[in-house]
Amino acid sequence: MTHMLDKIVTLWPEVALLVGACVCLAVGLSPRAGTRLLCAWVAGLSLVAAGGLLAFGVGQADQGLAAAAGTGMTGFVKAAIVGVGLLLLLVAASVPSELERDAPGGLVDGDGKFDPGSVMRGEFFAFFLFSLAGAMLCAGANDLVWLFLALELTSLPTYVLVATSRDRADAQESAVKYFFLGAMAAAVFLYGFTLIYGSTGLTNFDAIRAYVAAFADSGEPLAPLLRTGLILAILGVSFKIAAVPMHFYAADVYQGAATPVTAMLAFVPKTAGFVSLILLLSLVQPAGAEATRAVTWLLCLMAALTMTVGNVLGLLQHNVKRVLAYSSIAHSGYILVGLVGFTEAGSTALGNGTAAVLFYLVAYGLATVGAFAVLGCIGSRGDEAQTYDDLAGLGRRHPVLGAAMLISVLSLLGLPPMIGFIGKIYLFGSAIDRGYTLLVIIAVLNSAVSAVYYLRIAAACYFRDPAAETVSLAVPWRRAGAVLAAISALVLGVAGGRLVDAAHVATAGQAQAVAHVSSVAP
């Protein structure tokens, strides 16, 4: 039973979030409006509590990512999720108030009393916390069943958040699309999981790695059933990260959701997806490069197609939310480049693809949250700002917001000294180190193409006359979130070396982990 105890001990940060979510549900149904307003604070407190637990070393177990890719990695990813989660909370905190303001009948029933059925505040923050907890659980997963449940815990709340975030038919439409396609993707990766289980008879990751290592030692090729299962699982998870072939939903869903919720969609499920991808790839890592050639080819193809499709379609959009959605797809392609050589553990920071992926997730998260947050701070014609025209003259009207948007898009583009630059250096450097030069050339060309739409956003902010019908919304917290995200993208870009070192230390145990697995294999 100590086995079970060991697991629970590693999960206190997630437990803090789940408790916070339950309290949010209760507080959100209070008849007093002032009490209901406490929901955001409860959510913030539970995030801070989770962060505190992580800072004191609770929850940084040597399972999940730590066992798959290096000591400390589980803690690193959980900390990143909590950190960006706090930013996302700042950005999204006023969404329920906006909904309540727009509610047609107010929050009262026929008798003029408070109607609990009409208020969404508690649910909003509870689902927000559930989704973050799911992403954190992914990082600690050491079992196929655990990973599946954690992925679903990440996704299911986001469907509800999309549907309820705006009082418009668009939001419902995108939520229904997101839900059904998400269910299909879940079926695909669940089928992959069953094939992995079917070919090994195991669900525990350590046991599967030992099994694969034993297979490799005996000189036999990777069981085709296992390979099929892995490929299906990768294809299913590609929905979470919005990569080809499961990328098609992203633009519609990102456009339909309220902008702060879109910021969350762009980071949380994607992080959970990449974490799962690293975990899944680590299962066959002991088999070596030769036996996993099919998987490597699949990853190369997915990376090249994803960034090309994302960037080319991004060029054709007029709606900035859709542009950022396609930019999010393209970034999945860039991040996949860091995973192509997963069988070889790098010796240098540049050569360590997993560390680069980890770092880039943070870089991408900060910049994309910043861009969406700025977009959420301005309104146009009684709706959210969505087009290039709505952004026109932002830099002159609101210098701070304009600067935040500029930093965010330049970071997404990968210009120094922003964090995105360092992220891309490490990402592409690791791939060159492993000999995937052609893929890196494609990635760099894609980055150049993406400059067109990123600079178009920047140009709209700075070189066009302010649009008359654009107004800035009274959302101080969101503005603070946008500015904080942009400052982090800049500061961490300048002082990024330390963060990269952290990511590198986090994955330094990779080689030892592989050696360890080989030695315990029967």
Added chain:
Amino acid sequence: MPSIPAADPFSHYAPIGVLLLMAAAFGLGNLLLTSIIGPSRHGKIKGMVYESGMNPIGSAKRRFNVRFYIVAMSFLVFDVEIVFLYPWAITFPSLAPDSELAPWFLGRMLFFVLTTLIAYAYAWRKGVFRYD
């Protein structure tokens, strides 16, 4: 640890093939069998929406009040949660009387019941059970 012979790679895909065949055969077979074996007698009464009860009023393809769905969903949730209690209740008495596992078994189930209670209180407050 189960071992799979790697002599013939093609044979590894046999389980997937068998599964696909079974799935297709099950679906198509049922469709075929119903059309072949099933008696088909049509009539006015037979074609009615609800054969044996009240006379149907209007079409069934209309919008229902959303509360029917909410009640159905909350029933499903609590029903499934009750089902989880059964395997636990079967296993728990078979533990040794002073087993150190017992508090954990009980604690986990109590936690599960607690989450169910929270869900119940939430649904109650939300007005799911109010039917006026």
